[in-house]
Amino acid sequence: MKILTPPINFYYIGSVILIIIGFYIVVERHNLIKKIIGINIMETGVFLFLIAIGAAQGNRAPIYTSGSGTDIFVNPFPQFMVTMGIMITLGITTFGLGLVVKIFKHHKTIDARRLRNMMCKHDDDNEAN
Amino acid sequence: MRKYFTLLFLIFIxxxxxxxxxKISEEDDMNSSTYIFHTSSYLNDRVSETGIKNLVEAILIEYRSLDTLVIIIILLTSVISVSSLLRSNIENVVKTELLLDNTVLKTIALFIIPLCFLFSFYIFYRSDLYPGGGFQGGLMLGASIITLGFAFGGDIIEKKLPFTTLIYIISVSFILITLHGSIGFILGRNFFSYYFPEIFGKLEADIIRYYLRKLFVFNIAVIVSMVISSLFYIMEGVEK
Incomplete structure (x- = not known):
């Protein structure tokens, strides 16, 4: 039986570390703005991974210049997808921050634990009534 | 105890x-499917026909232009939802104090912001030959607008670019994009084919097609910069 030994690719390691850091922030921090920052960091990791799977050492950027007919380009499709992804991140961040501001105006806090307690108390009051 | 469990779980993930x-692809394995770039004949034809040298830009405005339209719709939706969420505190303009009243910041901003504007214009105007594009240029333009707001106070932006005007600019850009995308559609070609009939002559038609593409990229840049400027309004809303 052949033992599978994955090769060390530093771009993949970097992207996994970024995703883990973002996930840790989303799970462990209670500030809603920090949670949005965590989502952004996770997305950065995904973008790095997408760029890394399309690139190989020695390949040129996908732009035709004079005398570059026979050169090998990196794959431009992941780069296009990352451009789209950055814009989706921008939309999500805008909407998320708008929601956070609205929550702050209503409840005067952006702490997730306090908000949860408030909602539980609100439900209990409703049941008592 | 909980923290150790979280760390262990994260290491496992x-x-x-x-x-x-x-497993997906091994480094420097040239036979891996992700490294081999097969340009479709459509893209190759377009590149040789239109003279767009930047392949990412060619995909963005030719090959996958409908995807680009959908992304613009997402941006539009996010700004409209934010405006409906924060309607009350965006419309009541209250004078806010400067975050940082710093002379050094103001002087540097005066030097840097015009250069940023110029360079962002260059990035989206020459994106067919050099690295760049509408999205990148728009991001830079929006970032320079936000820098202006931080250096000289939000009042300047609220006077020159009120939130309602921002929504109007985004809507007009979106209508322009769909209209000039449908010119080819009305004349019997595909949607976003940038087709224009040779009424005045071949050279003039080519020039008009070239500027239809430029208009598309310009409108993308305007929409993206306005969405980033709306971020400034959202965070200003906390103060009010």
Whole structure:
């Protein structure tokens, strides 16, 4: 039986570390703005991974210049997808921050634990009534 | 105790993620499917026909232009939802104090912001030959507008670019994009084919097609910069 030994690719390691850091922030921090920052960091990791799977050492950027007919380009499709992804991140961040501001105006806090307690108390009051 | 469990769980997820990811393609393996770039004949024809040298830009405005339209619709939706969420505190303009009343910041901003504007214009105007594009240029333009707001106070932006005007600019840009995308559609070609009939002559038609593409990229840049400027309004809303 052949033992599978994955090769060390530093771009993949970097992207996994970024995703883990973002996930840790989303799970462990209670500030809603920090949670949005965590989502952004996770997305950065995904973008790095997408760029890394399309690139190989020695390949040129996908732009035709004079005398570059026979050169090998990196794959431009992941780069296009990352451009789209950055814009989706921008939309999500805008909407998320708008929601956070609205929550702050209503409840005067952006702490997730306090908000949860408030909602539980609100439900209990409703049941008592 | 809970923290140790979280860390262990994260390390487990990280290991699984890396193991899965490293299976997809191995480094420097030129036979791997992700490294081999097969341009479609459509894209090759377009590149030779229109003279767009930047392949990412060619995909963005020719090959996958409908995807670009959908992304613009997402941006539009996010700004409209934010405006409906924060309607009350965006319309009541209250004078806010400067975050940082710093002379050094103001002087540097005066030097840097015009250069940023110029360079962002260059990035989206020459994106067919050099690296760049509408999205990148728009991001830079929006960032320079936000820098202006931080250096000289939000009042300047609220006077020159009120939130309602921002929504109007985004809507007009979106209508322009769909209208000039449908010119080819009305004349019997595909949607976003940038087709224009040779009424005045071949050269003039080519020039008009070239500027239809430029208009598309310009409108993308305007929409993206306005969405980033709306971020400034959202965070200003906290103060009010």
């Amino acid at each position: 990280g290991t699984v993620l890396y193991y899965t990811v490293s």
